[in-house]
Each structure stands twice: as structure tokens, then as C-alpha cells.
Amino acid sequence: MSPFLRTIFVIARRDFLSIVATPTFLLFLLAPLFMIGVGAIGGAGASQLADSARGAGRIVALVDTGDIEALRAADSRLRDALPRREKPVTLEIRVATPAADPLAIAREKGSDTYAVLSGPLAAPRIVEQEKGSSSGRYLALLAGEVLRDRAAGPLPPVAPRFESIANQGASIAVQQSMGFGAVFAIFLLTLLLAGQAVGMLAEEKGNKVIEILAAAVPLESVFLGKLLGLLGVAILFIAFWTAMAIGGGLVAATQIDPGAIAATGAAGKSAAALVSAPATGWPFFIGIGFAYFVMAFLLLGAVFLGVGAQAGTVREIQMLSLPITIFQVAMFSLSAAASSAPGSRLATIAQIFPFSSPLAMAARAATDGNHAIHLLALGWQAIWVALVVYLSVRLFRAGVLSGGGSWKFWRRAKVVTSAATPAGVVSSQSH
């Protein structure tokens, strides 16, 4: 191992251990648990709310006894063809009696009644909550269905043959949403820790270790080592939660009986998403996604570390956290927009601009089967990591270590002009 790499690892090891070997790290590691908990409670509450709201809604048909069966059959047939979210509310079928008043039924307490059908099926009276509502149209459609069946007599049942094309090519929409998912996941993971890079050198400046480091190793390896240490923490975090997820999945799999799995498989909707793969294939997509995560982390971390190294006080560092978050969100928005429009000019810009490139390229891996382009992108991003670290080090050396004003670049210009003055003083000493 080259001495340069060695020193990077020495620094990274120290940073990694000093972060991981604290009780606060445990809190950090388990934080998503709280988030999941809060999310689960909130989600359960919301879905319950939605369910109860849905359960309370209904449409009512007042028909003759003879029509009830036909109406029910027509309802279940039509319902099947509609997507789950767009199914009409429950249909309540009642026997029409002279006493039954559609208006009174529509106003009955206990449930929302969207529409009530009464009268002969050929000329039904439909009382609806809102003018032109889809509930009203649906009742009219049902009535029409029943009449048409009756007029045509018993038809031979349609025997459709369903063929799935899911295996032949994945849907573009699904791939795009995978791309967006990758962008979002990488963004979340970098948000976790990259922002912390801004305060990393404050520790060394505070306890004066910086001079030992600056004397013993190149500053580049201090910067890279610190980034690597932080990346190690992030990877530990990811590994922990991946392991938890896989473990949880296995436990869940042993709990569920095969019949239930078959049943959900038959339901089919989620299975379709699983069958369709990103354009580059799952293993490559996951691998390259991880590589882009590392790059995004290093790139943003290097910027933040460099900016934070210039800050003089803890207060300045705290003030920096807002612009830093905004910068991250901006990169996310750019890449998210790019992921929804693959091949567009915006996407190309997002893929080339170094700080959004890892996110945007991860999205591209979902929709574009080209493997080689990713090698190019990784190289391009690595160049930028090196460039940012190099510039940060130069600024740090010139500014902080040499005692210049931390933010004041104009100070350096003044030094040059002032060089003439002391020379004059020296010459005047001789006489």
C-alpha cells in the first residue's frame, strides 16, 4: 500500500472509530426505527380514516324484486374491470316499495349516500348528491346493462385468454419510477451524513491536532481520510439496515403460509413490478447505484468539508448548514426532474453537472441499458472529487494554516502589494 493511501486509512480509522464508539451513534443508528414507528402509526391512522370514510359511502338502487339478481350481476361484472382505487362505493340494492322515498334515503343518517336510483329501469329517477356525479352515471350504466342483457337474451360466455407481456419488456413508467427511487434513496442516504462533513475539521482546529496532522501527512490525505471515515459510518448504517430488512423479510416469509403468498401472487399487481427489471438488470443496477452513492457522498462531502474548513467558529459552521441543505435539495430536484424525462436536455445537463451527476446517472441506469457510460461517469465524478479536495486543501493552506483571514480573499491581494513597504523600512534602517 502506498504511503499516501496508508495515511488516508490511518485518518479514516481514527474518525470512524471516534464516531462509532459513542452512545450517540447508537441513537443515530436506530433513528430510522423511530421514523418507521411514527410512519406506521401515522399510516395506520390515515388508512383507517380512509377505510372508514370509504365504508360509510354508498349508492342505493330501489328496484323490483325481479331485477335484483340481474343488477347485482351487472354490478360485479363492471366492478371487476375497474382499477381498485376507482371502484364505485358500495351498491346497496333495496326492494322498491311505494313508501320508499329516494330523497329520504339520500338523507338517511349513518352514511354518505351519493346517489339513489328509483323508478323503472328504462326511465330511472336518479337523485344525486352532486350534479353530474360519477355515482349517478354508474347507476344509469347499471340500469342500461340490465336492460341490454335482458333484450339480447342469454349470450355465450366470453372466454378470454389472458397473455402477459411483462417478461418481454419492462414498462417505461416502472423503470422511470425505479430511476426516481434510486435518486431518492441516494439523496436520503447522503443527506444523512454528508452534511456533517462541514464540521469535521472543527474538531481538529479546536483541539489543535491539526498541526500534528499537517506536519505528519499531506493535507489531502487528511481531507480524504475524513471523508472516508464518514463514508464508512454511512456504509455501516446502510449495511445494518439492509441486514435488518433481509432478516425481517426472512422471518416474515417463514410466518406466512404458502397459500397466502400464492394468493398475493395471483393478485398480480405487485408481482408485475418485481418482474419488470431496470434496463441494466438488477445486479448491475444495485451495484452501480451503490457506486453512485459513494460518489455522491464523496463529492458533496468534499465540498462541505472544504467550505467548513474555512469557517472559523462553531457558529459559522452552524450557519452553513442551511445553504448546505439547500444545495443538496437543489441537486436532488435537478436529478429527480431529469429522472422523469430520460433523454431530455435537462437530463443530460444533470448527468454532466458533477454534483448532480451521481444521482442523475443512477436514474439513467434504470432506463438506459448502456453499461459503458457508467464507467465514464464514475471517472468524471472521481476527477471532480480530486479537484474539490485539491482546491479545498489549497484554500486551507493559504487561509487557515498561514493565518490569513478565513473568508477574506482580498487580504491575500493586499499582502502582495504590501511587500514593497517593509523593504523600504529595512533600507531606511541602514542610515
Place this chain on the structure above:
Amino acid sequence: MTALTVEAQGLTKYFGNFKAVDNVSLEVPTGSIYGVLGPNGAGKTTSLRMTLGIIDPDAGSSRLFGGQRPQSVRHRIGYLPEERGLYPGMKAREAIAFMGALRGLDWSEGRRRAETFMTELGLERVIDEKIRKMSKGMAQMIQLIGSIVHAPDLIVLDEPFSGLDPVNQERLEMLVRRERDRGATILFSTHVMAHAERLCDRLAIIARSQRRFEGTVDEARAMLPMQVRYTPRGAPDPAVIAAMLPPGAEPRGDAWQFPIADAGVEPLLARITASGHGVAGLSIVRPGLHDAFVHIVRQVDAGFEADARVDALEEAAL
């Protein structure tokens, strides 16, 4: 002509408009102990930092081990900065091994040596103690060990003695000598003349940003004339004694005190013997490094004040 481990030529550094270091050169012979002395704010720390390449000089250059850039020979250097700093959460043994590892020493070897050094220096009680639980002096000793644990060829110590108790100062002197005997070259700065006088083979005095003296301790002391303290027997007439002694002799109680040039010693002795006033006490000693240092620094300051006065006069004349 011995080889030079440190060759720093014409180092100059500005902080804003202020010239903190002005054309300072340091030449440290291999295997010697070299002291950099100077009053507060003279520019010692800045000079050492430029010598090690931690900050870049505005002019001049520093070469180590025969023409190498300081950045390329880091593993052969040990450095104790003026501002002591350690990670407070680290254990002493780890801290020392960490500093060794930074300079390329194996971790396990570093831990082993840390134990040896700490035991030797009476710190075995705190080997596995965290730095934050240590006193300032103890932490400083730990850092000192950390800066020499990798057996460097050049050891640079910025005011290593400050903050240490006399026993630890003694141990540190022992350590410095032992490192020198091992073959290392030692460059250190201090304001404590006693240490410099005991340790240094050569020294440089920096005052007001410039190097004002370079040479051995004896050469520095030779800049001042020897001091004579003479007490005649009985109670002779002061005027008679004053006439016999060189001008500038002052009575201090019974004794007389005056400086004397090296060549004036024998004639003086002859005169005293001939005068018949006898000798109740007589000492002729070279002033210590302390006096030489104060002398040099005063001269520099006087020069600056004179300049200031000249400047003021010139300005008034305009």
C-alpha cells in the same frame, strides 16, 4: 565539514503587512542538538513551521537530509508543535500509536513502544487512560513520546520544556540526549536559557524577525566581556583602588565589579599583585548564556528605538 540535516535559507514570512520572519537561515549539522532562542513573538515558531513545510514561506526555501523537500521526508521527522493537541477521547497508548502510524509506523509496534516509553518516563499508571483525564504536563509528555515514537532522524520540538515540572524537564533533557546518541538530529526552540546552555551544540538567536546570532554556546557567551569581581584586603582608599582598576569599575560593598577584555586579564593580575592591596576575593567569569541573550536582544531593541527616533526626527524635519 559535517553534513547538514536542515538547510533553511532566507526564510521570510508576512502576516498581512507584518514581516514575522525576515530572511532567517537555519543550518543544523547532522547529529547535533540545535537551539532556536528568542523573545516572545520573535518568529521562532513561524520559522520552525516553514522549515518543516507546514506553512509556505513567502521567500526562501527549506531542504532536509541533503536537498529533499520537507514534504517528501515526513516519515523521518518528529514534531512537537507549540500548541499541544491530542484527541481527548483517545487512550494514551492509542494516541501515541496513532501519531506513529501517521508517520508510517506499524500500529502494533507503536503500541509496544508507547508502553516502553511511558514506563521509562514514569507514566505507566496512565497507559490506558484517556487523554482527557490527564494533567496538562502528562498530556504533553504523551505528545512528546508520540512525536519520537517512530524513531525519526530529525526531531523538532517547539518549546518542549514549557509547562513541565523540574523532574520532567530533567527526564526530557535525558530523552533528548539519548535520541541524539541514537543518531537523531534535534532542533528545538526555548526561552529557558538553562536548558539551551546545557543541551545545545549550536544555537541561533532570533529577535525582531531576524537571526541575530548563530554559533556555539561559548561563542554566544564570548560576545560579552568577562566579569571581574575583586575584593581588596583591609579598607584602602576607594580612589586609589579606582585608579588601579580599569575605568568603569564600580564598588559593590567591599567588592569592585567591572568587565574585562580577554587580553586584559594578565595585566590586571600583575597590577593587583604589584599594588600590594592584597586579594580577599577574586573571580573572573564569563557571563552565562542568559546575559548574552539579554545583551543581544537589548541591542536589537535599542537599534529599533534609535531607528524610531531617527524616523520621528526626519518626520518632524519634513
